[in-house]
Amino acid sequence: MMQTDWNSLPDEEFREIFRDWVDDNCPSELRYMRKQRPTYEEVKDWYQALSEKGWLSPVWPVEHGGMGLNPAKHMIYVEEWARLGCPRIPDHGIGLVGPLLIQYGTAEQKAEFLPKILSGEHMWCQGYSEPNAGSDLASLRTSAVLEDGHFVVNGQKIWTTLAHCANWIFVLVRTDKEAKPQRGISVLLVDMSLPGVTVRPIANLRGEKDFCEVFFDSVKVPAHRLVGEVNQGWTLAKSVLGHERIFLGAPTRPEYALGRLEKLATSRGAFDDPAFLSRYAKLRLDLYDLGSSFERFAKILRSGGELGADVSMLKIFNTELYQRITEEMLMLAGEESRYNDDLETENGDVDAMNLFLDSRAPAIFGGSNEIQRNILAKAVLGLPG
């Protein structure tokens, strides 16, 4: 496995190297998948190709098998990935568990888990949300009580993405019921084959089973599966996100959707209707300007700066634009908006309803846009009360 100091390359050279290899190695049948969250089985070839090349994990340090990219190079990695229509891979291990362990894990934890993420042996999922703790994580109730060298875990997680295809889960659990709500939380790594773990997939609006409920019924988790200090889980969980918050604002989905809108419009002759043109122009320019704003934040990362809470504005604009584009698509579709099936055009099908339904999600998940606005009001605008 060849390793290079990627960060020392000029950006454009790195971009070219990365793009060429991806274009050669990402199977064409996996490009531009309709599914937003394919399972490991569905994208295994691509996962393994990346793994063998050593390019699976862009941000992990080189000593742990990652590429060690700085934020600027990481942006290029993500951009080219999106531009070439590569599918998202199950990335909780790479994106969340890895950084968590690298920062807070014991030497044993790193040695045990990191290689198995890279090999695809461990598929991870993330146990944060609970039925009564959606936007309000501090009120989570899944409990873990230390008894005889084991944490005994009881409770329920929900909206656990791809849990039914995972074999490990990292969970936020309450380890001190007396502490203030945001204290007393810890992070545990849990083998999902342990007795007492049950997974129930939940179908979404599009009929896909992306997320699950995960139930813990007196699951005995060895004490050495605790990450970091006990009761410090909240801080840990928040800290691993770092600069990657910017990607919530990356205009990938609206860009894809606008391309589909354009295809449908071209096929239906809608660009000859100034009424459509006018509405399309608004969407096109919103996307374009979102790009300019994204670039503003990207520049901060490239020059080695850190992102503030203000980056959330991208997430709000991004997810609401995505919805507006797909709403326009249904309007353009006319009576064809009554179809679940993709709409036929001379240049391939357009998944109008699929995108419309999918666009409902991002404004809700990853912190609803209302929560984002609350945070911006306080943390950026400094508003009272």
Place this chain on the structure above:
Amino acid sequence: MMQTDWNSLPDEEFREIFRDWVDDNCPSELRYMRKQRPTYEEVKDWYQALSEKGWLSPVWPVEHGGMGLNPAKHMIYVEEWARLGCPRIPDHGIGLVGPLLIQYGTAEQKAEFLPKILSGEHMWCQGYSEPNAGSDLASLRTSAVLEDGHFVVNGQKIWTTLAHCANWIFVLVRTDKEAKPQRGISVLLVDMSLPGVTVRPIANLRGEKDFCEVFFDSVKVPAHRLVGEVNQGWTLAKSVLGHERIFLGAPTRPEYALGRLEKLATSRGAFDDPAFLSRYAKLRLDLYDLGSSFERFAKILRSGGELGADVSMLKIFNTELYQRITEEMLMLAGEESRYNDDLETENGDVDAMNLFLDSRAPAIFGGSNEIQRNILAKAVLGLPG
């Protein structure tokens, strides 16, 4: 002065009688005035014509010189008035003071004030708002202390419409500082020629001086100018509005503005642009549907019912539609949107900027739309907290 039992006439007959007389008697140079709030001097002829006919006050009982119209007939009165483009007259005396005194005034107060409202001798204005009590009337601070048979009034009112053209003001004053904020308020009738009353007009966005500040510096108001019980002013002030709240939702202004938009669009050939047509259609249908909803509430009045808090939905929709129409007008105007001057068309001028600026006001005054939504949330939807 002929008096008739108007309510016994069939609606359409009343409508015809009223319309014909108005059309014959409202001076043509006063029709469709640019000004929303003309002064008494500007519309004196029309005021006096109504007064002589006995039609100045649609709602007051016949024994007090009004027409005694029921809500259904009153709606017709207002509709025809608007349809014929008659100017608004200074109506605080007719619309507010009269009903207040008729319901709560002493026999002496009625005898003294009602005739002078009808004759135009007294022009009234309304002292409710204060600099720090806008939407939040309960926190008003203008004080009145009873000393030797006089209330000594100190304080300041603001947003007092046409105060500089009025000679009497009815004011909400605080007569008990110890009581809960909404208690301890009384209503006084104040002769504005009394020493210590000062009026300062405030220009609005359109450069017109519709409203004023009114200062009270130890103004001695005879005790018999109190209306109703002391400390009960809040209840009094709220009760006189009655069914007239529906008129805040009457689509008069958006209707007028849409007519102007249509005229401008016709002149500029904009109906040939499907993009304009599409946006116009949305506005047109919003206005049309507002009419249907208005009709729903009007029907309740016609059938003798009482309006609930839900009627405020009309005010919100109405005032926001008015803004959207005038915003579209500026868009249609193109670079002519840079003019304060009216825009020329083959069929007369269109006061685009005048309407655009005027449309800023109704969403603020008469209880801002945010306050209206707060009330609806509680009183109609029964939402918690």
Place this chain on the structure above:
Amino acid sequence: MPQMVMDDEDGELAMLRDSVAAFAENRPGPKTVRALRGDHRDMDTAQWTEMAEAGWLGLMLPEELGGAGLGIRHQAIISEALGRALIPSPMTTASVLSSLLLAAAPDSAERSRLAEGLIAGSAIVVPAIEANGHLVRLNGRREGNVIRLDGHIEFVEAAHSATDFIVLAEVDGKTLLLSLPSDCTGLSRADKEGVEGTPLSILVLEGCRVAPEKCLIDGADAKTVAKAIDLARVAASAELSGIASRAFEMAREYTVNRVQFGKPIASFQVIQHRLVDLWSEAEMAAAAVVNAIEFLEGEDEKASRLAVLAAKARASDAASLIARRAIHLYGAMGFTDESDIGLYLKRAINLGGMLGQAEQLRRQFVIEERAA
């Protein structure tokens, strides 16, 4: 809470409303929707028969055809209630539109047969005369006594279950309204999956031969057909208005019960104002449908026409908007298939897309109004 408010002196409308509510109690709409979707069925024919027994089918058929001879006011109450309860059925097309087309036809054996079957629920008579907001006329050619039909029609509901279709054909420069048996030779069907997960069909006619007695109207007046479609639009609008009202109520209930940060989320001002706006939209939709009904009961043709266009546009947009926003207010739960709110959205889109889309109808309104 929002619903159509109409005079109801003898309490007839309230009774109709109650009868649908009682029906829905035993046959919860969302459950039926899920069952149909699971089996890829186009309608629940058993429930359709029950609706016939309840007297809801062919409600607007004149009494001489065995119908109840009721007006759009009564139909709208039923449609609104079906919308609220999310009871899936081809009511707008296979009951309202078919009835009105049959009512407009002169007396004939075929007309009587269809009317009788429609009322009883034994014949499922599906009109296939319109797509994308416009009439669709098949190519017809006389071959001796019979009429040969070619062409296709998209977006046909209940095409699997249909026993008969009603179609329009252009024959020798004249428009004919024809009845077409669903087992007619030369008639085939291509299915697409509709947004509710049930099939929407394209009827393809290749040399279908129809006997002359199947002709319901020989020389159909475009205005007559348009009027039938307008009434069907009002039925669809009422159903959409019911969907809008119920989706608003669901959003209200969910947010009142859902606690976050120690408070019901409906106590947050942003949520409250949003609910107020949704409520207002639902009220506007209901009032728009009532307005259309009242004009249709009057004499002014142009005013009725405009009122219908307005009602369908308003109700379509309101239902879809409210359901979308409700999903967002439900949070992650709204994005699940388990929650019924998504089913409301899908039905809103389905009905909103039929008989003309909001934007199209609005433009039509302005063009027709200005043509005066």
Place this chain on the structure above:
Amino acid sequence: MPQMVMDDEDGELAMLRDSVAAFAENRPGPKTVRALRGDHRDMDTAQWTEMAEAGWLGLMLPEELGGAGLGIRHQAIISEALGRALIPSPMTTASVLSSLLLAAAPDSAERSRLAEGLIAGSAIVVPAIEANGHLVRLNGRREGNVIRLDGHIEFVEAAHSATDFIVLAEVDGKTLLLSLPSDCTGLSRADKEGVEGTPLSILVLEGCRVAPEKCLIDGADAKTVAKAIDLARVAASAELSGIASRAFEMAREYTVNRVQFGKPIASFQVIQHRLVDLWSEAEMAAAAVVNAIEFLEGEDEKASRLAVLAAKARASDAASLIARRAIHLYGAMGFTDESDIGLYLKRAINLGGMLGQAEQLRRQFVIEERAA
């Protein structure tokens, strides 16, 4: 808080920004706006001379013409700061656009004279080459040595104070860029009142005779002129972005300080979310202008062109939207003429309407992008 974020290693941009802020401290923009309006003056010529002394006029004129030879980046910083402070001036037209037109012209005595006067503030050189987002070419005819001009141009700022106009004329199928003395015989002016209360003029030319040495470009390339206009658009966009940012800040400050129901109104969630959206719009506008500047400094002509159209559209809409919403948040106070926020709205409308309106520019963007 929102403002354009650009690399500024040597601190030049910050210095420019500070110099405008210092200027504004002694000459508060709103006060000047009110004074001009009261006297029906079209500009404050005394302040214009002071701006010249500060070195802000002709900033983009090349050094060989005596200019600072700076780029759009520096100009944008000044324009943004003027927008924030609401300092009224014809900067975009009489400094930026005029400079760029002169820079594009070949060397001539007239060009040098105008450039010199422009930089010193002694000549007020007003371009009158554009209206409604399109170039306006006068009718020109050679009469012996002189050129006779006829026609009219709307929406000319500072036409009272102008010493010279720059116009385009079509002469024998060729486009000429000409300098026109403001006292030229045959040149008259009709005034309209602009939204800010100051005059906007229509220049009417009836047989104006111009000497041949007044010709700045004999055969002006449409692209050259368009490029100058694009750069002027960026200056206007920067000013609008400054207006947007400041109007947002004013709304924030007002609502933080205004107490109702015992709390600052900025503590109500609905107000908070609205402020967040306005802030986001102001940030988007600033980023859009920076994007245009960076493309203009690069090589890609088409990309620059699109970026300019986007920036002007975004900044125009953002400034107007934010000022409108701010007025609403100010409540009754916002509807008074005493409050400065109304002046921000009026200027936003004025600048938003010049050099192409948002909607027009957006459509242009899509047409040009798709023409690829």
